[in-house]
Amino acid sequence: EAGVTQSPRYAVLQEGQAVSFWCDPISGHDTLYWYQQPRDQGPQLLVYFRDEAVIDNSQLPSDRFSAVRPKGTNSTLKIQSAKQGDTATYLCASSYRGREQYFGPGTRLTVL
Amino acid sequence: QQKVQQSPESLTVSEGAMASLNCTFSDGTSNNFRWYRQHSAKGLEVLVSIFSDGEKEEGRFTAHLNRANLHVSLHIREPQPSDSAVYLCAARNNYAQGLTFGLGTRVSVFP
Numbered sequence: 001e002a003g004v005t006q007s008p009r010y011a012v013l014q015e016g017q018a019v020s021f022w023c024d025p026i027s028g029h030d031t032l033y034w035y036q037q038p039r040d041q042g043p044q045l046l047v048y049f050r051d052e053a054v055i056d057n058s059q060l061p062s063d064r065f066s067a068v069r070p071k072g073t074n075s076t077l078k079i080q081s082a083k084q085g086d087t088a089t090y091l092c093a094s095s096y097r098g099r100e101q102y103f104g105p106g107t108r109l110t111v112l
Numbered sequence: 113q114q115k116v117q118q119s120p121e122s123l124t125v126s127e128g129a130m131a132s133l134n135c136t137f138s139d140g141t142s143n144n145f146r147w148y149r150q151h152s153a154k155g156l157e158v159l160v161s162i163f164s165d166g167e168k169e170e171g172r173f174t175a176h177l178n179r180a181n182l183h184v185s186l187h188i189r190e191p192q193p194s195d196s197a198v199y200l201c202a203a204r205n206n207y208a209q210g211l212t213f214g215l216g217t218r219v220s221v222f223p
Contacts, residue, residue, distance in 0.1 A: 004155070033210060042116075042200050042213030043156070056210065091155065098209050103148075103155040 002026070004104035006092050012110045013082050021077045021107045025094030031055075033101060034067055034077050035091040043091055049075065082111045114142055118201050118214035125221055131188040133217045135201030140179060142203035146211070147175055147186045150198045159199075160186065191221045 005024045013019055025032050031050050035043035046065065047057040051072035060067065064082075069075040079086055089108045093101040115138035125131045135145070144163045148156040160175040162168045162184065168175050172189040188195060198218050202211040 031209065040215070042202075042215050043211070044213070045210030048210055093156075095209075100158060100161065101211065102158075105155045 004092055004094055004102055006090075006104040006107055008107055009105065010108050010110075012112065014112050015083055016081050018078065018080050019082060019109065020079075021090050021092075021109075023075045023077070023092030023104060025073065025075070025092070026096075026102055029094035029096050029102075030072070031095045031098055032069055032075050033093040033095075034075070035093065037089045037091055037106070039088070046077070079109075082109075084111045087111050114138055114203055114205065114212045116201055116203050116212050116214040118199075118217050120217060121215075122218040123220070125191055125219070127192055127221055127223050128190050131191045131195075131219060131221070133186045133188075133199055133201075133219070135184045135186075135214055137182050137184075137203050140182065141205045142212075144204050145175070145177060145184045146202045146204075147173065147184075148200045148202060149195075150200060150216070152197075156200065188219075191219070193221050193223055195219065196221050 007022050033048040034046045037043040047060045047067045049069040064080045067077045089106040091106045093103045095101045117136050119134045146161045147159045150156050159173045160170045162175045162177045174187045176185045198216040200216045201214045
């Protein structure tokens with residue numbers, strides 16, 4: 001069974017640029033999560049979906065971050081006008097009916 | 113909001129010696145707990161999930177949960193150099209599916 005896949009694996013931007021991250025969850029998993037993991041910290045939940053619906057986006061900086069999952073499968077997380085403080089690894093995870101979460105390898109973002 | 117604290121920040125052990133990691137949480141609202149391992153530049157690998165007080169073993173990894181003391185531990189039996197990684201504790205309650213993580217313990221295993 002294929003695991004959670006993410007792309008790109010790395011991204012380097014100047015402040016003010018935009019970037020999108022893509023996640024393909026495990027087939028059949030209805031719930032998808034995006035976490036932000038700053039260096040030397042634990043992951044922090046940004047947003048999660050059940051099918052195509054956003055269930056909780058309370059920790060998503062809504063002025064510059066957006067996330068979609070239009071068909072309830074793949075998902076895209078976008079940062080408009082990135083800041084140095086956005087430097088982190090962005091992890092995607094998926095689960096079936098809220099059970100065990102399986103994580104992808106992450107996208108490591110550096111904002112210069 | 114639930115807070116999760118891990119100790120120690122880092123741990124060095126010899127191959128074959130027992131390694132013990134600790135995690136405390138701020139309140140009793142969480143009802144399930146997980147230990148993950150994260151190798152450098154890789155995703156998280158779940159090691160043990162535990163939902164009730166007591167002990168749960170998964171191979172060389174054993175978790176102990178004591179809800180009254182707001183504490184969960186992880187013991188690694190016969191650690192190997194390939195176990196060198198960051199170990200993360202995570203908690204979850206019924207009201208939110210997202211996990212709350214600690215900062216992690218960096219474990220180094222030397223031959």
